Amino acid sequence: MKKSLFGYAAVTIVSVFLGTSALGAVNVAKLDLLQQRINEIQALQTRMDDIRSQAVALQGALQGKADAYSKEIQKEQADRDLKNYQQAIKVYRVRYNLKLMQQITAYLAAVSERITFFQEGREQVDFLFQQAQDDLKMVQTLSDMEITGFIDRMDQVLAKYEKAVNSRLFDIENIQQAELEALWHSISNSK
Numbered sequence: 001m002k003k004s005l006f007g008y009a010a011v012t013i014v015s016v017f018l019g020t021s022a023l024g025a026v027n028v029a030k031l032d033l034l035q036q037r038i039n040e041i042q043a044l045q046t047r048m049d050d051i052r053s054q055a056v057a058l059q060g061a062l063q064g065k066a067d068a069y070s071k072e073i074q075k076e077q078a079d080r081d082l083k084n085y086q087q088a089i090k091v092y093r094v095r096y097n098l099k100l101m102q103q104i105t106a107y108l109a110a111v112s113e114r115i116t117f118f119q120e121g122r123e124q125v126d127f128l129f130q131q132a133q134d135d136l137k138m139v140q141t142l143s144d145m146e147i148t149g150f151i152d153r154m155d156q157v158l159a160k161y162e163k164a165v166n167s168r169l170f171d172i173e174n175i176q177q178a179e180l181e182a183l184w185h186s187i188s189n190s191k
Contacts, residue, residue, distance in 0.1 A: 110170035
């Protein structure tokens with residue numbers, strides 16, 4: 001009887017120890033994976049900030065050019081007393097500047113869209129980063145399922161924004177340009 005009671009106690013202790021160490025091993029693996037994702041998020045944050053800064057600088061440069069061309073058009077309009085689009089388009093300088101404005105405004109719209117995309121992405125990535133930091137602190141209390149689900153969400157967000165930071169800022173082929181006459185009216189009425 002004592003032998004069987006001792007054997008039962010030994011088996012119970014070994015089982016508890018193995019179960020605890022297996023749980024610890026799973027948590028260590030999850031902890032390492034979570035830490036890896038945190039490092040990936042930090043690298044992504046840096047790249048997103050760089051791209052956003054470049055996009056903002058490009059936006060400023062494009063806006064400067066647009067303002068200069070708009071002033072040239074307004075000067076020609078005043079100097080030549082241009083009353084409507086048909087008159088304006090016959091003046092080579094006005095027509096040329098309108099075409100430049102057409103391109104620039106399309107580029108500005110595309111750059112602005114990407115800036116917004118990266119701002120929203122940065123907020124989402126920052127939220128994930130904070131959540132990952134918190135989860136890393138609590139990894140012993142979380143179940144494997146909760147950690148796995150969170151890591152899966154992180155992987156999806158990382159994949160989305162990794163693709164974005166590794167591609168062109170915008171695709172020139174997909175840019176929609178405004179009509180020249182609409183630009184003329186917008187510029188000529190903005191005095």
